[in-house]
Amino acid sequence: xxxxxxxxxxxxxxxxxxxxxxxxxxxxxxxxxxxxxxxxxxxxxxxxxxxxxxxxxxxxxxxxxxxxxxxxxxxxxxxxxxxxxxxxxxxxxxxxxxxxxxxxxxxxxxxxxxxxxxxxxxxxxxxxxxxxxxxxxxxxxxxxxxxxxxxxxxxxxxxxxxxxxxxxxxxxxxxxxxxxxxxxxxxxxxxxxxxxxxxxxxxxxxxxxxxxxxxxxxxxxxxxxxxxxxxxxxxxxxxxxxxxxxxxxxxxxxxxxxxxxxxxxxxxxxxxxxxxxxxxxxxxxxxxxxxxxxxxxxxxxxxxxxxxxxxxxxxxxxxxxxxxxxxxxxxxxxxxxxxxxxxxxxxxxxxxxxxxxxxxxxxxxxxxxxxxxxxxxxxxxxxxxxxxxxxxxxxxxxxxxxxxxxxxxxxxxxxxxxxxxxxxxxxxxxxxxxxxxxxxxxxxxxxxxxxxxxxxxxxxxxxxxxxxxxxxxxxxxxxxxxxxxxxxxxxxxxxxxxxxxxxxxxxxxxxxxxxxxxxxxxxxxxxxxxxxxxxxxxxxxxxxxxxxxxxxxxxxxxxxxxxxxxxxxxxxxxxxxxxxxxxxxxxxxxxxxxxxxxxxxxxxxxxxxxxxxxxxxxxxxxxxxxxxxxxxxxxxxxxxxxxxxxxxxxxxxxxxxxxxxxxxxxxxxxxxxxxxxxxxxxxxxxxxxxxxxxxxxxxxxxxxxxxxxxxxxxxxxxxxxxxxxxxxxxxx
Ligand code: NOJ
Numbered sequence: 001x002x003x004x005x006x007x008x009x010x011x012x013x014x015x016x017x018x019x020x021x022x023x024x025x026x027x028x029x030x031x032x033x034x035x036x037x038x039x040x041x042x043x044x045x046x047x048x049x050x051x052x053x054x055x056x057x058x059x060x061x062x063x064x065x066x067x068x069x070x071x072x073x074x075x076x077x078x079x080x081x082x083x084x085x086x087x088x089x090x091x092x093x094x095x096x097x098x099x100x101x102x103x104x105x106x107x108x109x110x111x112x113x114x115x116x117x118x119x120x121x122x123x124x125x126x127x128x129x130x131x132x133x134x135x136x137x138x139x140x141x142x143x144x145x146x147x148x149x150x151x152x153x154x155x156x157x158x159x160x161x162x163x164x165x166x167x168x169x170x171x172x173x174x175x176x177x178x179x180x181x182x183x184x185x186x187x188x189x190x191x192x193x194x195x196x197x198x199x200x201x202x203x204x205x206x207x208x209x210x211x212x213x214x215x216x217x218x219x220x221x222x223x224x225x226x227x228x229x230x231x232x233x234x235x236x237x238x239x240x241x242x243x244x245x246x247x248x249x250x251x252x253x254x255x256x257x258x259x260x261x262x263x264x265x266x267x268x269x270x271x272x273x274x275x276x277x278x279x280x281x282x283x284x285x286x287x288x289x290x291x292x293x294x295x296x297x298x299x300x301x302x303x304x305x306x307x308x309x310x311x312x313x314x315x316x317x318x319x320x321x322x323x324x325x326x327x328x329x330x331x332x333x334x335x336x337x338x339x340x341x342x343x344x345x346x347x348x349x350x351x352x353x354x355x356x357x358x359x360x361x362x363x364x365x366x367x368x369x370x371x372x373x374x375x376x377x378x379x380x381x382x383x384x385x386x387x388x389x390x391x392x393x394x395x396x397x398x399x400x401x402x403x404x405x406x407x408x409x410x411x412x413x414x415x416x417x418x419x420x421x422x423x424x425x426x427x428x429x430x431x432x433x434x435x436x437x438x439x440x441x442x443x444x445x446x447x448x449x450x451x452x453x454x455x456x457x458x459x460x461x462x463x464x465x466x467x468x469x470x471x472x473x474x475x476x477x478x479x480x481x482x483x484x485x486x487x488x489x490x491x492x493x494x495x496x497x498x499x500x501x502x503x504x505x506x507x508x509x510x511x512x513x514x515x516x517x518x519x520x521x522x523x524x525x526x527x528x529x530x531x532x533x534x535x536x537x538x539x540x541x542x543x544x545x546x547x548x549x550x551x552x553x554x555x556x557x558x559x560x561x562x563x564x565x566x567x568x569x570x571x572x573x574x575x576x577x578x579x580x581x582x583x584x585x586x587x588x589x590x591x592x593x594x595x596x597x598x599x600x601x602x603x604x605x606x607x608x609x610x611x612x613x614x615x616x617x618x619x620x621x622x623x624x625x626x627x628x629x630x631x632x633x634x635x636x637x638x639x640x641x642x643x644x645x646x647x648x649x650x651x652x653x654x655x656x657x658x659x660x661x662x663x664x665x666x667x668x669x670x671x672x673x674x675x676x677x678x679x680x681x682x683x684x685x686x687x688x689x690x691x692x693x694x695x696x697x698x699x700x701x702x703x704x705x706x707x708x709x710x711x712x713x714x715x716x717x718x719x720x721x722x723x724x725x726x727x728x729x730x731x732x
Contacts, residue, residue, distance in 0.1 A: 021049065098360070100655045147652050369493045450492055638677065
């Protein structure tokens with residue numbers, strides 16, 4: 001008999017339910033979820049898993065109680081939200097997505113795992129795979145942006161990075177893909193609100209990143225808080241059990257979100273905690289995070305015959321299986337026993353700096369305002385985010401040490417030792433006080449250049465951070481307008497460094513700034529990275545993974561819309577457009593400038609006729625006609641102009657990159673699989689239709705800037721894996 005069978009045979013019901021319970025460390029000490037002394041609860045086996053316990057000392061002590069003082073000695077599973085770094089913070093996920101570089105995505109996850117494992121952790125509640133097309137939603141900051149293909153690439157890379165080659169290794173973490181699924185479509189961008197979308201959108205936009213995570217072997221998945229068409233995800237049997245488990249074959253652990261099982265009562269689908277526990281267990285949720293519904297409700301449910309012991313055992317087996325895969329039975333202290341070398345820590349900081357440098361998106365750069373001139377004597381750095389080290393790490397940074405964060409001013413002082421740097425906040429990030437504006441303007445007088453550091457605070461994005469007015473908060477616009485006026489009078493160029501966890505709707509700012517950099521939140525090395533880019537030590541190369549609206553009324557706005565029967569570009573009044581603003585975004589998906597200037601030519605598509613399972617090789621020549629070396633990103637979109645079901649105007653299928661010296665020409669090669677040209681038909685099964693497909697290649701999702709080729713599909717490509725899934729998913 002193997003270890004897990006034997007344990008399950010020996011366990012009491014209370015011990016089993018302990019394995020299905022995850023409690024926050026803070027609560028574990030004082031209640032209110034687990035009453036009494038939590039150390040006792042660990043000793044008795046009433047708590048089998050913890051979240052938010054960090055550090056080798058505390059982890060070892062709690063683990064010791066479980067392993068040495070509980071009856072069966074089952075180790076605890078300890079998890080934390082390691083979302084974009086742990087002690088060393090990398091850019092927030094939306095910013096990291098701007099790299100369009102799976103290798104970098106994997107590397108930061110791998111480094112975060114090492115650091116978190118040194119702190120005793122065995123699990124992270126990441127990656128966040130929520131596709132978002134609504135900047136009002138604060139959690140846009142945590143995800144890959146608007147595109148499902150990007151989400152899928154990111155899912156693969158992050159799972160590989162966190163989990164490494166073996167979960168049993170002392171420096172890997174179990175990943176938990178979240179939030180399953182379609183959380184990014186909450187009504188009006190309001191956190192935790194209902195989602196009601198078509199099944200086609202569900203399958204084509206929101207499921208692919210989770211399919212990718214499952215393919216990559218993700219250890220766990222967390223259902224989202226919200227309901228989908230009336231069925232809360234925590235109780236969504238169709239999607240959790242029938243789709244994830246039965247159809248995709250996901251055999252890992254389903255961990256509820258924080259108190260989400262208990263919240264089934266407020267959703268109005270469960271009368272009490274017992275009913276909630278039954279719904280969640282039946283749907284396939286293994287671990288109850290913070291509701292205490294399983295411990296309180298399942299004994300009653302068992303008694304009433306609403307669940308069976310066999311159903312409980314299946315969940316227990318999965319949790320124990322994960323603990324075994326993590327090597328916890330063999331050595332429960334393997335994580336948290338290692339002290340990293342200073343060189344390993346320094347190397348991680350270098351990675352954080354280079355990824356942050358590459359995450360920035362240069363949205364605008366008129367008159368070559370950037371990079372700043374080498375001969376700068378006086379630089380004026382104004383704004384509430386100019387010297388705000390504590391804001392730099394971004395939304396998920398509970399373990400960041402305050403002294404480890406580099407502000408913009410600190411980074412510039414380091415990077416420009418010969419330049420006199422004057423700085424003033426002018427105004428607070430939020431609040432109504434304008435009294436500091438005059439002093440800030442004084443400093444601008446006679447400056448060679450001005451950097452305006454504006455935006456949101458770090459906590460204005462992330463969880464529970466929806467904004468109905470996603471623009472500059474407080475009095476920042478008043479400050480900016482005053483600075484622009486002063487700068488214009490004195491012919492000083494103004495670069496705006498914009499901090500945010502979402503595309504802010506600030507068309508006036510984009511209009512008035514000479515240069516505009518989307519800095520998002522860049523992590524511990526933010527200031528150094530910004531200094532690298534504005535001084536020209538590095539050329540910016542980030543591309544926006546989400547469309548920038550020019551007006552809030554355009555939201556949701558995304559590049560892969562389907563065509564209208566009355567397109568916006570017609571002159572007719574009766575067209576799909578607004579009376580009061582353009583339908584075009586301020587900046588399209590994929591937009592981002594560099595210090596080079598690239599032209600594309602000579603698009604080659606080989607072969608032009610594609611049959612079964614064919615791979616289509618696509619190449620394009622690029623020349624850097626600018627004066628500086630730079631990296632260029634090239635996007636490959638497809639467009640199926642004629643199909644049974646209307647296809648989006650553009651669909652992203654591949655991304656290529658090249659770095660070229662001034663005057664240099666090079667070729668970017670990309671592959672497109674005929675298999676990827678399928679779509680979901682009316683019965684929601686994948687459909688392949690022979691015929692012409694346009695191939696569009698270029699720097700962003702602005703069709704007018706894309707080179708166009710075509711392939712003709714002649715046979716049905718082989719379908720495989722998840723693509724074969726069909727049937728309705730939204731029924732309980
Ligand atoms: C709630 C959040 O929705 C989820 O993303 C997170 O993992 C848990 N809290 C635990 O902190």
